[in-house]
Amino acid sequence: xxxxxxxxxxxxxxxxxVELNLDDAIKCNCSLCSKKNAVMVRLxxxxxxxxxxxxxxxxxxxxTKVAKHHFCTNCGxxxxxxxxxxxxxxxxxxxxxxxxxxxxxxxxxxxxxxxSLAGE
Amino acid sequence: xxxxxxxxxxxxxxxxxxxxxxKEFTWCDCSLCRKKNAVMTRVxxxxxxxxxxxxxxxxxxxxxxxxxxxxxxxxxIYPFHRKRSDPSYFGINIHCLGGIDYNTIQITNVDGASMSxxx
Numbered sequence: 001x002x003x004x005x006x007x008x009x010x011x012x013x014x015x016x017x018v019e020l021n022l023d024d025a026i027k028c029n030c031s032l033c034s035k036k037n038a039v040m041v042r043l044x045x046x047x048x049x050x051x052x053x054x055x056x057x058x059x060x061x062x063x064t065k066v067a068k069h070h071f072c073t074n075c076g077x078x079x080x081x082x083x084x085x086x087x088x089x090x091x092x093x094x095x096x097x098x099x100x101x102x103x104x105x106x107x108x109x110x111x112x113x114x115x116s117l118a119g120e
Numbered sequence: 121x122x123x124x125x126x127x128x129x130x131x132x133x134x135x136x137x138x139x140x141x142x143k144e145f146t147w148c149d150c151s152l153c154r155k156k157n158a159v160m161t162r163v164x165x166x167x168x169x170x171x172x173x174x175x176x177x178x179x180x181x182x183x184x185x186x187x188x189x190x191x192x193x194x195x196x197i198y199p200f201h202r203k204r205s206d207p208s209y210f211g212i213n214i215h216c217l218g219g220i221d222y223n224t225i226q227i228t229n230v231d232g233a234s235m236s237x238x239x
Contacts, residue, residue: 009155034215058196071191071196076178076180076190076198
């Protein structure tokens with residue numbers, strides 16, 4: 001069931017609200033997501049509201065440089081990203097949402113490792 | 121048996137190596153570690169070597185201000201931190217290490233949430 005959640009990094013600089021269904025949780029096995037070990041849900045932009053901290057967001061881009069991977073430049077927490085396969089969506093770090101325990105979720109595995117690498 | 125393992129963030133600005141028998145893997149439920157969702161191992165500073173990227177490390181401190189939580193300024197990845205419980209030890213993000221079969225490891229949950237908070 002879709003529900004509203006408040007999200008934040010750890011230091012509280014970056015805050016956002018989302019509306020999503022935890023049953024849609026995924027993990028991705030690409031080289032970046034493996035290092036993050038994040039459990040995520042993707043949602044359309046209209047279900048995402050930035051509350052504060054846009055000026056605290058760092059952005060990492062690699063490979064095709066389509067995706068934008070954001071993290072808080074103060075505490076380092078990955079909060080959300082714009083996915084390569086669908087840059088109009090947001091990918092959300094579910095561990096940043098109040099009241100969500102990612103250990104209770106059973107995410108599907110997204111085969112990000114099977115996506116093409118630039119220059120190969 | 122202790123072995124040498126190479127580690128890096130994603131963009132490779134930060135590279136390090138550790139010597140460890142990789143016996144202990146932990147997941148911590150404190151408010152910071154939950155957001156990182158990292159599986160960690162710990163090594164004494166004498167078994168840790170930073171090879172490159174000191175200038176690319178950002179440091180986050182909170183609560184008691186003892187632990188030093190590092191992340192790469194470029195890619196945001198958490199590679200290692202200095203531990204609050206003993207700052208002569210590093211906690212290592214095992215997802216940053218090469219040569220580990222994650223399917224074979226056993227993870228112990230650490231009760232970081234019950235550590236004292238500075239009020």
